[in-house]
Amino acid sequence: MRLLLLACTRAQTGNATTAARIQNHLRAAGHICVLKDAFMYESPSEIANLTTTDNFDAALAIHLYKGGRLLQGSRIPFGIIFGGTDVNEDIKCEEKHRVMGAVLGEARFAVAFTMKMKELAAAEWVDPLFTSEVKEKVKSTPGVHLLQEVPQDDLHAAMKRCFAVVNSSISEGMSAAILEAMDLDIPVLARNIPGNAAIIKHKETGLLFSNPQEFVVLSKSLMNDPIMKREIVTRAKDYVKKHHSWESERKTYQKLVLRLQ
Structure with a gap:
């Protein structure tokens, strides 16, 4: 399959290393996996154009809000990988909370790195300033x-x-x-x-x-x-x-x- 992987890829961050590791896993299985920085896109329509133009078969996104919101209404199936910001910070914002719930509703699967993260997400749905x-x-x-x-x-x-x-x-x-x-x-x-x-x-x-x-x-x-x-x-x-x-x-x-x- 030709896969799109959306993540926040600022160099030498946890997100970047996680995304690179997942990309390597998928390539090792014979898939074509293209990593794109979610911060380079502002709306689902931009990603829709990208997936059509580049003939992607499916997509993955790290973070429900930062990456997943760009896949809403996607023409291709996608999966979601939770980030800590999703359940620790973005969940506190009403609009982000709503968007993340909608993304979960469309995703084929969701990955949580810990049981605690999974439990927090389940209970809620069945950063420059900080720096x-x-x-x-x-x-x-x-x-x-x-x-x-x-x-x-x-x-x-x-x-x-x-x-x-x-x-x-x-x-x-x-x-x-x-x-x-x-x-x-x-x-x-x-x-x-x-x-x-x-x-x-x-x-x-x-x-x-x-x-x-x-x-x-x-x-x-x-x-x-x-x-x-x-x-x-x-x-x-x-x-x-x-x-x-x-x-x-x-x-x-x-x-x-x-x-x-």
Whole structure:
């Protein structure tokens, strides 16, 4: 099949790496998969023209609102992949909520990366501003430095030289950075929010903190207890291999696109 994949593809972001991975899975199954940046299009009519002109057989979109809204009323069948923004942020806006519900109604299938994300979506349907806020906060925080995006290979090399990886997000769907750290044998300390708690079991596959004081205590315990660190790293590696296998993900997407035929 000739497949269109819509995603927000700003370089070195979780969305971009997820989209590239899915594209690779589908190409490995013999499909032609063309990745397009959803931000380059403003309306479903533009995508309708694209799918007609380029003879696409089916489509996939990452994020119900950012990508899925462009496939509403599509002449070709499509599937949807939930993003964290869908269930954590966009769902709060009445108009976006309505659009996402309509997209789900038209999609052949929907993929959620965690059970929690699936449950939140089921309960509700059967960002430049944030970036600027983060930058301003970092400027006033001693000892914290904001780095620009780096290629994935360089990022992984840097992570391997670190004692631990910290995820302090206040909103997550499924953090690729956490899973990558687990796979690279790096212990993870993450804010205790639903998206992080869905993939980390406290003191077994990582450490979850709810406030700065708890973060400090947990960090010191990790630094002073090499046995605990080694056990967390081992269990986390096993968890990723069992529940987030690259091979299993590939097979799943390859099977799903057959439902678009």
